[in-house]
Amino acid sequence: MIKNKVDYLYYLEADRIALSKPKVPSFDLRYKFMNFLFPDVLWEFQKTLRKLEYLKNATSGPAMKIVYFFVLKKYYRLSYKLGFTIPVNVFGPGLSIAHYGTIIINTGAKIGANCRIHANVNIGTEAGHASLAPVIGDNVYIGPGAKIFGGISISNNVIIGANAVVNRSITQENVAVGGIPAKIIIENILIDDVLIRATEILKMNINADSLAGMPAKELNEFLKNSKGANSR
Ligand SMILES: CC(C)(COP(=O)(O)OP(=O)(O)OC[C@H]1O[C@@H](n2cnc3c(N)ncnc32)[C@H](O)[C@@H]1OP(=O)(O)O)[C@@H](O)C(=O)NCCC(=O)NCCS
Secondary structure, eight states: OOOSHHHHHHHHHHHHHHTTOOOOOTTOHHHHHHHHHSOOHHHHHHHHHHHHHHHHHHOOSHHHHHHHHHHHHHHHHHHHHHTEEOOTTOBOSSOEEOSSSOEEEOTTOEEOSSOEEOSSEEEEOOTTOSSOOOEEOSSEEEOTTOEEESSOEEOSSEEEOTTOEEOSOBOOSSEEEETTTTEEEEESOOGGGTOOOHHHHHHTTBOGGGGTTOOHHHHHHHHHHHTTTTBO
8 A cells, every 4th residue: 555655656567567558758748749639548548547545545744735636536437437436545556457448346455566457357256245356466466357245365476367256365376266156277377478477577677678568478588688787
């Protein structure tokens, strides 16, 4: 959870790497103009979500309340536009939302670092309950159409296959689950093939700018081969 400005900047950087976005200086007018013509609304949403989390958790006073109000307004506007019901303080750093389209998450859910999430996903409570939402570990890939609900937990390094209905805890790591109800369909999976572990890249002190735009598998192979040769 974002508790201060340092956390806020860390989450933003991890999200940027997870989304494979280039680092753009704030005075880059060409980027600003292109973004005005063809706005990158997904990245805009993630940045707004993180700003809202920072303002909500770590600031106070009347001036910040006014800023909070305007950021909240932008967050609602983007949420409606993209089809998202994504509450604050649910995702850890390194979030990567793959596409716009319905994503509904309960406020009580907790999802760890480096989550890659697709469209038509619900993460909620059991029907009729107000609480008991899933707790999901780090490096979890949530495929399109997945439904995950109840007071369950999901381990680190798990792939939730397309259209899976997950209603029981997944206690094993490095597995893919799928089907209705979801069962383990593949063991010993390599999570690096499907998502970017942005928080690990930040720890490695790699110049992540040269990696922008690379898909997960390619990027992780590059990191394995370079073994830090690209360090700052
Ligand atoms: C779970 C997943 C990652 C496994 O992919 P994979 O490693 O290529 O596995 P395979 O396709 O070889 O499937 C292995 C077995 O699991 C089954 N399986 C695969 N995906 C499944 C799913 N979503 N639900 C149920 N069973 C599934 C296969 O039928 C196969 O079973 P079999 O051995 O009895 O024939 C993949 O199927 C998936 O759901 N990917 C999501 C794709 C995605 O997010 N795309 C982006 C869209 S924008």
